[in-house]
Amino acid sequence: MWTQEHFRVLHVDLTARKSRVLEFGNPVDALGGSGLAAALYDEYGLPQEPAHHPDQPLIFAIGPLTGYYPLMSKVVCAFKSPYHEQYAESHAGGRMALAMRFAGYHALMITGRAATLSVLQAGSRSMQIKDVHYLRGKDVFSTGKLLRSLTRSSDSRGHRSIIRIGPAGEKGSSYACINVDTYRHFGRLGAGAIMGLKNLKAVAMEGDADFQMPGGKAYAKIYKDFFQKVTATDMMRKYHDLGTPQNLIPLNELKSLPWRNLQATSDPAVDRISGETFAEELLLRQTACAGCPVGCVHIGLLRQQFAKDHEFLYRQVSYDYEPIFAMGSMLGLDAASNVLVLLEETEKVGLDVMSAGVALAWATEALDTGLISEKETLVPLRFGDVKGYAQAIRHLGLASNDFYKTLAQGSLVAAEKYGGGDFACVLGQEMAGYATGEVYFASQATSFRHSHLDTGAYSYDQKRKEQDTDAAVKFLVEDEQGRMELCSMVSCLFARSVYTHDALQEALAAVELTDMADNLTQASANVQQLRWKLKIATGFDPHAVKIPKRFTEVETWRGKIDETFMWDVQKNYADAIMKMAST
Structure with a gap:
């Protein structure tokens, strides 16, 4: 049970290949999650050193209600961001929160740099750092498939979470993300690059212990009340039914949906990429983060579009409002299936979908206005052209040339070099x-x-x-x-x-x-x-x-x-x- 005495933090030093369990802080003051992460960075962070310093901590923290109530399912990831060299947070769902809970840790803090590309495997009773040099350059999906067998434990209780990076994280893209259990992400501000800088391809957290549930009628009553609110009322219906893509049409009607690098805020084509269209044409199934009964994670069915000899291949790709905006309206796409194509390419290389889409929208306008040429972009970029964008996403994730290396550090960094700062759609990121x-x-x-x-x-x-x-x-x-x-x-x-x-x-x-x-x-x-x-x-x-x-x-x-x-x-x-x- 979570106590009010101290936090239990697993600290892993990748350089020394050692770990220790810290009794840290005051939960009554720091609470957990964002508060615990900030307290840890305040104590162990290096604010004056750059983000790429190996001893900068990468912190994952859960909260005092994780595992006790529905939808208490998120993890806070804290780090010094390579995007703007400031203290940063990113949040993700998936299975990681419950895996940490069952492993008995309130936080995982990683410092140092592994000697070779590695996977960190941790549970309540053990910690291992395994060499996975053969995974260098592997995409997120291939990495996940291989790691599921590599990290399987004989005494697993089923509470296991695997987070990993793709080539973009290895290349140091300042908006590389961390994929969490395939369908969730620590997306913003470059947590994936921090893992790459630490030579850490993945973390497998094994929830291999138990934790005591509270007794008494008060807990049972309040749990039942919360559960009924999220399942038997309309309070969460939006997220279960169409999910956040329900926002597309209302925002378009309010002239608040960015189109074609924010050159417009509404377009009649919204019907072709709306939440309703995704649900009718592409929705395969819904899933949920561990500990959540709502099921807001919508999975679309993507049939292989560009393979010559594999017409029956298909992929499962998650979608939400923000990814549809970034790889749909922002790039002028007007077909839901084409949005899924770009989402899958972004997932493979391990880029934050919002930053990648907005950066490519800037590049499209920069190309159209003559600030750059196809010498830089390597492929034609035109609003609405899915094939060009699919190739560009791969170039961006792999940092194929100087232009994409620059763009991978942010749209404003690219604009400083090539021009076009006036139409770089950046608000902090x-x-x-x-x-x-x-x-x-x-x-x-x-x-x-x-x-x-x-x-x-x-x-x-x-x-x-x-x-x-x-x-x-x-x-x-x-x-x-x-x-x-x-x-x-x-x-x-x-x-x-x-x-x-x-x-x-x-x-x-x-x-x-x-x-x-x-x-x-x-x-x-x-x-x-x-x-x-x-x-x-x-x-x-x-x-x-x-x-x-x-x-x-x-x-x-x-x-x-x-x-x-x-x-x-x-x-x-x-x-x-x-x-x-x-x-």
Whole structure:
């Protein structure tokens, strides 16, 4: 059972090929997840050293409610990002959270660099570092297939998770991702490159022990209440039925869906890549993260399109709203099956799908305007041309030439070299799929993960027509603190309407974490503050944030972007961040 005394952290030193179990920190103050990860980086991180320093820690942390309640299924991955050299987080579902729980660890911290390309295999009773030099250059799918047999344990309880990187991580792409159990990802800000820098192809976590469940009627009652809310009401129906692709048509109608490198915010072709079309034409099955009864992971059936002699080959490819935006509307594709083609290519090489799609959208416009030529791109890039993009994704993942090596470090890095910064759709990193307006643009450019789930700013833009800077910034700060509670538990953020502040306090008390429940408000504020302190200590200056010109040219349901309002929100939000970090 999770205690309020200390965290149990498995620290693996790849250089020394040794491990130790640390009794670390105060759970009542740090909570877990985002809070635990930040506390570990604060203690063991090297803020003044570059991301590629071998002793920079790569941290995976779960929360106090992992394994106890439905949808408490995420892991927080923390590291110094090679994308912008700042402290960063990425979150993922899959089986890893429960595997860590059953292994008896609240966090896994990896430092050092292996002598050869390796896989780390860890459980409650053992740790091994195995040489897998023969996997160098192997794609994510081939790697997973081989590792499932290589890492199988004779006494496995079935709680096993395999995370791995593809060629992009080995090549050091600053937005290489970590694939988690095939269908989930630590996607943003380059965690895959950190594994590559550590010569770590994969981690296999074996949940080979047990953990004690709480007794008493209080826990049984509250568990049943949460389970009924997520399965027997409409609170999670959207995520089960069409999933997040349900957002495509509404956002298109609101003129908030990026098309062709954000040259437009709506297009009649949306019907051909909508969630409804995916469900009717391509949906094969649904699956879920371990510990989740909702089943929001939608798997599409992709028939092999470019193979000459294998017309009956097919693949299973997961899809969500953000991947469809990045490899669909952003690239001008208007066929759902073609989107799946590009998603599979991106999965193979191990790139973050959003950054890859947005980067290729920039490259397409740069080619069209004559800033670059096919000498750089190697293949023709045209909005809507799936074959050209499929080849370009491989070149991007493999860093085939100087142009793709540069583009793999980010769209703005490429724009600095080739021009086209005005239409690089970067808000801290390559944008997520919401062109909802000023508050969202300011918040994503300035926020911690540069993710639409950092705050509800995309929803704020859609619901509030008045332009009130103070109200917007107040919302951003308070909404982030609420999400810190969830990201420290660690809950799927889709369940934020279920796990309210009061509900989380009840949930903690029911598993005998009453001190943590009583301190939840203050602890989440402390976590929010520490994260910003670490990000600023590693070089982030919120007042230096830039928003490219393209974002000032778009038109949403409210009309043209008001630049003055947008920059007022950004400046005041930056002030609020600095105040939090200095308190």
